[in-house]
Amino acid sequence: HDGDAGAVVRSLCDEECVAFAEEDRLVAPAAIPNDYYYAYEWHLPKIGAPAAWDRTTGDPDVVIAILDTGVRGDHEDLSLKMVPGWNVYDDNADTADINGHGTAVAGQAAAITNNGVGVAAPAWGCSIMPIRISDLNSYASFSAMAQGLVWAADHGARVANISYASSGDSVTVAAGATYFRDAGGLVTTAAGNYGDFDPNPDNPTVLNISATDNNDLVPYWSSVGNDIDLSAPGVGILSTSISGGYLSGTGTSASAPIVAGVAALVMSANPSLGPQAVEDILARSADDLGLAGWDSSYGWGRVNAGRAVAMAMGDEPPSPPTPDTEPPTIVITYPAEGATVSRPIGVRVTASDNAGVVRVDLYVDGAFYKSASSSPWTISWNARKAASGAHSLVCRASDAAGNVGESAAVGVVR
Numbered sequence: 001h002d003g004d005a006g007a008v009v010r011s012l013c014d015e016e017c018v019a020f021a022e023e024d025r026l027v028a029p030a031a032i033p034n035d036y037y038y039a040y041e042w043h044l045p046k047i048g049a050p051a052a053w054d055r056t057t058g059d060p061d062v063v064i065a066i067l068d069t070g071v072r073g074d075h076e077d078l079s080l081k082m083v084p085g086w087n088v089y090d091d092n093a094d095t096a097d098i099n100g101h102g103t104a105v106a107g108q109a110a111a112i113t114n115n116g117v118g119v120a121a122p123a124w125g126c127s128i129m130p131i132r133i134s135d136l137n138s139y140a141s142f143s144a145m146a147q148g149l150v151w152a153a154d155h156g157a158r159v160a161n162i163s164y165a166s167s168g169d170s171v172t173v174a175a176g177a178t179y180f181r182d183a184g185g186l187v188t189t190a191a192g193n194y195g196d197f198d199p200n201p202d203n204p205t206v207l208n209i210s211a212t213d214n215n216d217l218v219p220y221w222s223s224v225g226n227d228i229d230l231s232a233p234g235v236g237i238l239s240t241s242i243s244g245g246y247l248s249g250t251g252t253s254a255s256a257p258i259v260a261g262v263a264a265l266v267m268s269a270n271p272s273l274g275p276q277a278v279e280d281i282l283a284r285s286a287d288d289l290g291l292a293g294w295d296s297s298y299g300w301g302r303v304n305a306g307r308a309v310a311m312a313m314g315d316e317p318p319s320p321p322t323p324d325t326e327p328p329t330i331v332i333t334y335p336a337e338g339a340t341v342s343r344p345i346g347v348r349v350t351a352s353d354n355a356g357v358v359r360v361d362l363y364v365d366g367a368f369y370k371s372a373s374s375s376p377w378t379i380s381w382n383a384r385k386a387a388s389g390a391h392s393l394v395c396r397a398s399d400a401a402g403n404v405g406e407s408a409a410v411g412v413v414r
Contacts, residue, residue, distance in 0.1 A: 031057075033114040033124075037246060041120055042214050043233030043258065049122055051306025052265050055313060057113070058125030059268035064109050064260055065152035065160040067145060068102030069138050070095045071130035075103060075240050077111040077118040078128060085130035086151045088144045095130035099138040100242035102130065104249050105163045107240030109257035110264065118246055119238045122261030122305055126268065129157050140164055146176030153183035158267050160185060161260040163253035165192030168208040168227055169200050177205035186267075186275045188260040190252035191223040197296070198225025199358055199374050201400060207263075207279060209256040210297060211235065216289050218297045222252055226356050226400040228299040229279075230286055232258040262305045269312040281311045293324055294401075296356040327405035328353035328397035330360065335393075340413045341383040349377045349407065351397040363394045386414045 012021035031053035032038070044050070063083055073082045073095065085095040097103045106128050113124030131152055133144040145162055152160050160180055167173050168189040177187040187206045191198075202208075211222040211234025218224065219235060234255035241247040259282070266278050273281070285308040286301030294300050334348040335341060351357045362369045362379040364386070372379045381393070391414060395407045 033120045034116050035113055035120045036117055037238050038120045041238050043237055044120060044122070046214065046216075046233055047122070047258065047262065047302070048304045048306030049120075052122070052262070052309040053124075055309045056125070056265055056269045058110065058123040058265055059271070060125060060127050062123070062159070062264045062267045063127045063129050063157045064123060064264050065129040065131050065148070065157035066102055066106045066109070066257070067131045067133045067140075067148040067152070067160060067162045068105050069099040069134045070097035070102045070132040071106045071128065072097045072103040072240070072242050072244070073130065075107075075244060077115070077240050078103070078106055080112055081110065081127050083127045083129050084155075085132070086148070086155075087132040088147045088151065089132055089135055095132050097242050098132075098134065098136060101138060101163070101253065102132070103242045104239040104247060105161060105253060105257045106130070108237055108249070108254050109161060109261040111240055119240065121239075122258060123264035123268070126261070126264040129155070142167070142170040142172040145170070145173045149173075149176035149180045149187065153180045153185055158185050159260050159264045160187045161189075161257045162187065163190040163256050165190055165194065165223065165252070168203050168206045169198065174203055174205045177203075181205060181275045184274060186263050186278055188256045188263065190256040191225070191228060193221050193251045193253075194223050195221045196223050196225075197356065198223060198227050199356070200225065200227055201358060202227045202229065207259060207282070208299075209252060209259050210299065211252045211255045212289075212298070212302050216287070216302055218290075224297045226296055226358055228296055230259055230282060230300055230303050231255065231289070231298040232303045259303050262303050262308055265305055266308050266312045269309045273312060278312075281308050285311050291354045294355060296400075324355050324399065324401035325403060326354050327403040328357050328399050330395055330397040330405050330407045332393060332395055332407050332410045335410065335412055337410050338412070342414065343384050344380060344382045346378040347381050347393060347395065349395045349397070351375075351377050351405075353397070353399045353403075353405075355399050355401060357397045358400050359398045361396045361398070363396065365392055366394075383412075383414055388414050
């Protein structure tokens with residue numbers, strides 16, 4: 001077949017005595033960088049980073065904005081990839097790190113890799129834009145975050161990371177994130193390290209990230225809730241230090257920039273993708289851990305860089321995330337069936353769901369009465385104002401996907 005290997009394979013496949021045929025190609029091993037501390041960076045193989053690096057190590061034109069305490073721009077593992085940023089707090093161009101948090105976050109997303117020193121990071125070929133949003137005590141306001149997002153969008157950033165807890169719940173930050181997304185960018189935020197459950201609904205303008213450990217478990221300290229979109233490693237993550245050396249960091253502050261780095265790789269692999277397409281790929285390519293489909297601990301799963309880049313390049317067609325169709329279960333625990341009530345009482349329920357209950361509604365005699373939005377689920381009912389006679393109490397529980405479960409009716413007498 002004149003050296004046409006494909007034609008030879010097709011010809012062999014037509015033979016009845018041939019079970020299969022393919023080219024015996026030579027394949028290079030998955031990219032392993034030579035950075036000194038790479039052997040200790042458990043999280044990079046865990047998320048399939050070497051497989052992603054076989055396809056792309058990141059495009060310098062894909063800029064990751066680090067909205068934080070500033071970044072030490074002359075660090076040996078950061079200096080060659082820095083682009084000009086802005087100090088929102090002081091309204092000047094001084095983006096020096098005043099705490100060290102921002103330098104660590106920058107390295108977790110995109111430290112220079114395969115340079116024989118220091119650490120490796122997901123988006124090693126992408127650029128870093130430092131945006132200082134913090135005051136001198138390292139606290140940052142929602143308004144500073146929003147201003148930083150606008151500045152970053154106006155100056156070409158494609159990904160922005162905010163490793164500050166509660167930033168994903170802010171209406172002000174959402175406005176800035178909307179501006180950033182309208183400019184073609186994607187925003188990642190840290191879920192927080194309070195070990196609590198956030199009942200607020202998901203903020204569609206950002207990707208909120210919880211943490212996982214080396215066993216793919218969500219640590220006790222990682223905040224979870226209805227607003228979790230994805231999870232990523234967040235325990236013992238080596239990175240760049242403000243001292244000029246390296247450090248190990250733990251928290252969702254590390255998890256969020258890892259996802260930011262993977263998002264930047266996806267954009268590098270396929271520059272035509274918009275923010276929603278990138279977000280969909282990250283969700284569909286994630287390793288689905290915990291409950292099937294989305295759940296309030298892992299979101300759509302732990303990020304997988306190798307599979308995400310493959311999907312971005314069309315090698316693996318994305319399939320829609322499994323929808324949550326399971327309704328919550330709910331039981332009225334007080335008052336009891338047949339109870340006599342004559343004063344204001346608290347109608348108590350137990351409610352559970354595979355993804356988390358976001359609201360409980362009380363219905364009295366079939367008519368909506370009042371709602372509760374957080375556990376423990378108790379709704380006040382002023383029975384004193386009810387007419388004398390029998391009444392029926394029913395409660396309905398809703399989850400973040402809009403599924404509704406209904407309790408059995410409880411009859412009481414006024």
